[in-house]
Amino acid sequence: MTSATRHETSRTLLMDKIRAVLGPGAVLENPAEIQGYCTDARRKFHAPALCVCKPRDTAEVAALVKLLHAHGWPMLPQGGNTSLCGGATPDDRLPVIVSTERLNKLRAVDPFGLTVAADAGCTIAQLQAAAAAEGLLYPVSLGSEGSCQLGGTIATNAGGTAVLRYGTTRANTLGLEVVLPDGRVLDMMRALHKDTAGYDLKQLFIGAEGTLGIVTGAVMRLYPATPxxxxxxxxxxxxxxxxxxxxxxxxxxxxxxxxxxxxxxxxxxxxxxxxxxxxxxxxxxxxxxxxxxxxxxxxxxxxxxxxxxxxxxxxxxxxxxxxxxxxxxxxxxxAIRHSVTESNARVGVSITSDTAVPVARVPEFIARATDAAMQVHPGILVTVVGHVGDGNIHFIALFAHDLWAALPDRQAVETQVRNAVNDIAIALGGTFSAEHGVGQTMTGLMERYKTGPELDLMRALKRCIDPDGLMNRDRVIGPAA
Ligand SMILES: Cc1cc2nc3c(=O)[nH]c(=O)nc-3n(C[C@H](O)[C@H](O)[C@H](O)COP(=O)(O)OP(=O)(O)OC[C@H]3O[C@@H](n4cnc5c(N)ncnc54)[C@H](O)[C@@H]3O)c2cc1C
Known part of the structure; x- marks a missing residue:
C-alpha cells in the first residue's frame, strides 16, 4: 500500500466514524454544499475543508472533537462566518469545520439575576429578541447581529455600537461552557455576578478565536429594557x-x-x-x-x-x-450606519483597520493616519467610521475598483497601508485589533506589536491547552519566528 493510499484509507475511515458519531444529515461533504462555509464574509479567503459537521448539542461536539483529536485531525470552529479578518475560513490543512449553527437553543432567561443562558449557536438577534420578550435588553449590538452567533462574538470578544455604555462581549460574559481540544467539557456555566474562587478560566476563551476550544454555551448579562x-x-x-x-x-x-x-x-x-x-x-x-x-x-x-x-x-x-x-x-x-461595509464594497476595495487609541488621541490618530495612508498612495479615498466613545476607529483606505486593478503589487500596497496606520495607533498607546479579532489577516502583526513576554505566555498557553495544535493552528498566535 502506498502512503497516498494509506492516507486516503485513513481519511475514509475517519469520515465513516464522523458520520457514525453525528448521524445522518449532520455532515456535509459535497464541495458545492460546503462552499459557503469555506469562503469568508468579504469573499477574500477560500480554502477547502474535509467536511462541515453540525452537531446538535454539547455532547455531540465533545464526541466529535474527541474523535478528531484521536486522529490528530485539524478542526475549525465556525459560528455565523461573519469574521472580517478571515478567522472562520479554513487554511490549507483541510480542517473539519465544526459549525455551531444547530446549537441554537435558549437554555434559560433569569429576570431576577438578569442573565440569559444559551447555546453558542444562537444568533445575537435571537438573544436580543429573547431578552425583549421578558422586558429586558441584551446589549451587544452590531451590523452582523442577524447572522453572527453568541459563540463567535465570545470567541472574537465582539464590540459593536453600545460598548460605550455596556462594555464589550467580555464584560457581559458571566459563565461559559467549552469543549477542549481533546474533547473534555469545561463546564463553567455559572450565572453569577461575583465569583473569585481561583483563576477566572473563562477569560482565556473569550477573544481566543477558537484556538483553545469550542464554546458551546454561555451565560450572558441582561439589563432592563430601554424603550x-x-x-x-x-x-x-x-x-x-x-x-x-x-x-x-x-x-x-x-x-x-x-x-x-x-x-x-x-x-x-x-x-x-x-x-x-x-x-x-x-x-x-x-x-x-x-x-x-x-x-x-x-x-x-x-x-x-x-x-x-x-x-x-x-x-x-x-x-x-x-x-x-x-x-x-x-x-x-x-440603517445608514450599518450600511457602511456593503456600500464601501460597491465603491472599491477596502483596507480596513480595526484600531483603537485612547479616546483623547482620536483626532490626532485620524489626522496622522490620513497623512500616512495618502503617502502610500495619493489616490486613496480615506473613509473613517468609528465608535469614537471607546476610541475604536475603523480607518479605511479605499481604492476605487479600477485603481486597485491597475496596482502593480497589491499585496505590498496593502501591507504598507496597514503598517502605516497601525504603527501610528501603537505609537499613540493603542491597538491594531480592537473588536474584529486577529484572524488570519493580522496574525503577523502580533509579532510586530506584542512584547516578547506576551508572545511567550500566549504560546505557552496554546501548548498547554492544545499541545497538538489542532484548533485554528497558527491563527492569532503563530509559531515563534
Ligand atoms: C456587516 C458586518 C458588521 C460587523 N460589525 C461589527 C462590529 O460593529 N463590531 C464587531 O466587533 N464586529 C463586527 N463584525 C465582525 C463579526 O460579526 C464579528 O467578528 C462576530 O463576532 C463573529 O461572529 P460569528 O458567529 O460570525 O463568528 P465566525 O465569523 O464564524 O468566527 C469568528 C472566529 O471565532 C471562532 N469561533 C466561532 N464560533 C466559535 C465557537 N463557538 N467557539 C470557539 N471559537 C469560535 C472562529 O474559529 C473564528 O476564529 C461585523 C461583521 C459584518 C459582516
Whole structure:
C-alpha cells in the first residue's frame, strides 16, 4: 500500500466514524454544499475543508472533537462566518469545520439575576429578541447581529455600537461552557455576578478565536429594557468637536448615552450614493456624528436631547443637525450606519483597520493616519467610521475598483497601508485589533506589536491547552519566528 493510499484509507475511515458519531444529515461533504462555509464574509479567503459537521448539542461536539483529536485531525470552529479578518475560513490543512449553527437553543432567561443562558449557536438577534420578550435588553449590538452567533462574538470578544455604555462581549460574559481540544467539557456555566474562587478560566476563551476550544454555551448579562430612545444626527467640523460633544453628552445624559458614532463625509457619501437612504442632514461636508440616548420608559429623552443640542449649537460645536422624530427616523439613521461595509464594497476595495487609541488621541490618530495612508498612495479615498466613545476607529483606505486593478503589487500596497496606520495607533498607546479579532489577516502583526513576554505566555498557553495544535493552528498566535 502506498502512503497516498494509506492516507486516503485513513481519511475514509475517519469520515465513516464522523458520520457514525453525528448521524445522518449532520455532515456535509459535497464541495458545492460546503462552499459557503469555506469562503469568508468579504469573499477574500477560500480554502477547502474535509467536511462541515453540525452537531446538535454539547455532547455531540465533545464526541466529535474527541474523535478528531484521536486522529490528530485539524478542526475549525465556525459560528455565523461573519469574521472580517478571515478567522472562520479554513487554511490549507483541510480542517473539519465544526459549525455551531444547530446549537441554537435558549437554555434559560433569569429576570431576577438578569442573565440569559444559551447555546453558542444562537444568533445575537435571537438573544436580543429573547431578552425583549421578558422586558429586558441584551446589549451587544452590531451590523452582523442577524447572522453572527453568541459563540463567535465570545470567541472574537465582539464590540459593536453600545460598548460605550455596556462594555464589550467580555464584560457581559458571566459563565461559559467549552469543549477542549481533546474533547473534555469545561463546564463553567455559572450565572453569577461575583465569583473569585481561583483563576477566572473563562477569560482565556473569550477573544481566543477558537484556538483553545469550542464554546458551546454561555451565560450572558441582561439589563432592563430601554424603550425610550433619543437619536440625533449632527454635522460637525471634525473629530476634535466630536470629543467636545462627547463630554457634553456624558455630562448631561450620563448613563443614557448609548451610542456615539463618527463618520467622515466620504463615508456618508459612499452610503448615500450607493444605497437608497435619505440624507439625515442637508449638507455632506465635514464630519458626521450619530448619537443615541436610551432609557427606561419614563425618561423624557426628547427634552434632554433638545437641551444638550441647544448648548452644543451655542458653543459652536455643531454645523447642522436633526433629531429623529420617531422610531422609523431613528432606524433610518441606524440603517445608514450599518450600511457602511456593503456600500464601501460597491465603491472599491477596502483596507480596513480595526484600531483603537485612547479616546483623547482620536483626532490626532485620524489626522496622522490620513497623512500616512495618502503617502502610500495619493489616490486613496480615506473613509473613517468609528465608535469614537471607546476610541475604536475603523480607518479605511479605499481604492476605487479600477485603481486597485491597475496596482502593480497589491499585496505590498496593502501591507504598507496597514503598517502605516497601525504603527501610528501603537505609537499613540493603542491597538491594531480592537473588536474584529486577529484572524488570519493580522496574525503577523502580533509579532510586530506584542512584547516578547506576551508572545511567550500566549504560546505557552496554546501548548498547554492544545499541545497538538489542532484548533485554528497558527491563527492569532503563530509559531515563534
Ligand atoms: C456587516 C458586518 C458588521 C460587523 N460589525 C461589527 C462590529 O460593529 N463590531 C464587531 O466587533 N464586529 C463586527 N463584525 C465582525 C463579526 O460579526 C464579528 O467578528 C462576530 O463576532 C463573529 O461572529 P460569528 O458567529 O460570525 O463568528 P465566525 O465569523 O464564524 O468566527 C469568528 C472566529 O471565532 C471562532 N469561533 C466561532 N464560533 C466559535 C465557537 N463557538 N467557539 C470557539 N471559537 C469560535 C472562529 O474559529 C473564528 O476564529 C461585523 C461583521 C459584518 C459582516
Amino acid at each position: 425610550a430612545i433619543g437619536m440625533c444626527w449632527l454635522r460637525i467640523a471634525g473629530p476634535a468637536e466630536a470629543l467636545e460633544l462627547l463630554q457634553l453628552f456624558r455630562r448631561h445624559a450620563g448613563r443614557s448615552l448609548t451610542a456615539f458614532e463618527l463618520m467622515n463625509a466620504q463615508q456618508l457619501a459612499n452610503v448615500l450614493d450607493h444605497g437608497s437612504h435619505a440624507a439625515p442632514v442637508e449638507g455632506r461636508e465635514g464630519w458626521h456624528l450619530m448619537v443615541e440616548l436610551a432609557d427606561t420608559a419614563s425618561a423624557d429623552l426628547d427634552t434632554l436631547m433638545v437641551g444638550i443640542l441647544e448648548q452644543a449649537f451655542e458653543a459652536g460645536l455643531v454645523l447642522d443637525g436633526s433629531i429623529a422624530q420617531n422610531l422609523t427616523q431613528a432606524e433610518t439613521m441606524w
